[in-house]
Amino acid sequence: MSFPLIRNRRLRTSQAMRNLVREHAVTLYDLIYPIFVTHGTGVKEEIASMPGVYHFSIDQLEAEIREVTALGIQAILLFGVPETKDSEGSSAYDPNGIVQEATRRIKQWAPDLLVVADTCLCQFTDHGHCGVVHFNEAKKRADVLNDASLELLVKTAVSQAEAGADVIAPSNMMDGFVYAIRQGLDEAGFEHVPIMSYSVKYASAFYGPFREAAHSAPQFGDRKTYQMDPANAREAVREADADVAEGADMLMVKPAMAYMDIMRMLRDRYDLPIVAYNVSAEYSMVKAAGLQGWIDEKAIVMETMVGFKRAGADMIITYFAKDIAAWLKG
Template identity: 70%
Template structure:
C-alpha cells in the first residue's frame, strides 16, 4: 500500500479541527478605538468608516456600556478639539477633550483599560505630529510637548500612554516625564514600527488630522524597510517601552512576525482604518462574507505573533465570538 502522511485526518470534523487549532482570538485581545469631539448631542458617523462614530462626551455613555457589555476590556481614545494651533496646545491642556473623556470613562467604568493616543496631529493647525519650523517637523522641540501631553493624560487617569508620533527618543522622553511626575506605574505602548502608509486615509477623516502641507515621510517609516523597523523597536525597548506596536497590520504581518521573534514584550497590531473600510465596502457590495473575512484576519494577526489587536471591528468580533450576529 502506498505510504504517505495523512494530514487530513485532523481536519475531518469540526470537533477535531477545534481540538488541534493552534491560534485563538479572544475578546480580551481587542482594543476598540473611540473618537471624541467637542460639543453636545453629537453622534456623527464617519462616512468612510461605516459603523464608526465621532461622539460628544454627553453621547459617549451608550457606546461605553455596549463595549463593556460585550466584554471588551480596553479602548484607545482619540480627540478632535474645537480649536487648533501651531503647537497643538489642546493636546496637553488639562481640560482638553481627551483629558475630559478619560476622566469621564474612568468615573463610570473604572475597570475599563483606557489607552491614550499621544500625538499632536489632531491638535495642530498644520496637521503634523510635532513642531514645524521652516516647513520641517523638528524632533527635539516636539518631545517636550509630547511629554506634557502624556503627563496630562496620565493625570486624567489614562491607564496606558500610547505615543504615535515617531519622533526619535519619544519613549525615553515620555518615560522620564511620567516618572518625574509620579506616574512610574503607567506603561508606554509604543507605536514602534509605524509606516507612512496610504491605509490611514479614513482615520484622517475621522480624526480630522490630515497634513495641511507635505506628508509624514520624514518621520514615519518607509514601507519598503524592514531592518529599520527592528532598529526602531530595539531603540524603544532600550528606552523603556512596555508594549510594542506595528501599524498598519495586514500589509506588515512580516513585521509582526519579525518583532515577535526578536522581542519578548507584549506585541500590538493596529488593524487600521483603510483595512476596515475595504472590508466594509466589499461586504456592502456582497463580494465577501464580512464575518468570515474579519475573523480570518484576526486569526492572521494572532498567528503572526500579535498579543493584542486594535481594531474598529472589535464590537462585531466580540459579538461573533459570543455566538451572536
C-alpha cells in the same frame, strides 16, 4: 516517511477535531476598540468612510462605553478631535482638553475599562503634523523639529495620565519619544503607567479614512520624514530596538495587514507584547465589500484576526472589535 503512513487530513475530520488541534485563536481579551471623541453636544455622527464608526461628543459617549463593556471588551484606544487648534497643539496637553475630560468621564462610568490614550499632536495642530513645525529659510521648507516636539509630547502624556489614562500610546515617531515620555511619567509619579509604543509606524496609504475621522490630514507636505518607508524591514528592527532600550512596555506595528512579516520579525526578536493596529482603510475596504455582498464579512474579518495572531500579535487594535465581540459571544 510519507504518504500513506502520514495522512495530515486525519486531524481535519470534524469540527471537534479541528478545534482540538487549532494553534491560534482570537479572544475578547485580545481586542482594543478605537473611539473618537469630539467637541460640542448632542454629536453622534457616523464617519462617512468608516461605516459603523462614529464621532461622539462627551454627552453622547456614555451609551457607547456601556455597549463596549457589555460586549466584554476590556480596552479602548481614545482619540480626540478638539474645538480649537494652534501651531503647537496646546489643546493636546490642556488638563481640560477633549481626551482628558473624556478619560475622566469614562473612568467614572466604567472604572475597570482600560483607557489607552493616543499621545500625538497631529489632531491638535493647525498644520496637521505630529510635532512642532519650523520654516527653514535656507532650504525654503517646513521642518518638523524633533526635540522641541518631545517636550510637548511629554506634557501631553503626563496630562493624560493625570486624567486617569491607564496606558500611554505615543504615535508620533519622533526620535527618543519613548525615553522622553518614560522619564516625564516617572518624574510626575506615574511609574506604573505603561507605554504602548507605536514602534513601527509606516508612512502608509492605509490611513486615509482615519485622517477624515481625526481631522488630522497634514496641511502641507507629508509625514515621510518621521514615519517609516513601507519598503524597509531592517529599519523596523532598529526602531523597535531603540524603543525597547528606552523603556517601552509594548511594541506596535501599524498598519497590520500589509506588515505581518514585520510583526513576525518583532515577535521572534522580543519578549514584549506585540500590538497589531488593524487600521482605518483595512476596515473600510472590508466593510465596503461586505455591505455590497461581495464577501462574507465575518469570515474575512475573523480570518484576518487569526492571521495577526499567527504572525505574533498579542493584542489587536481594530474598528471591528464590537463586531468580533458579538460574534465571539455567539
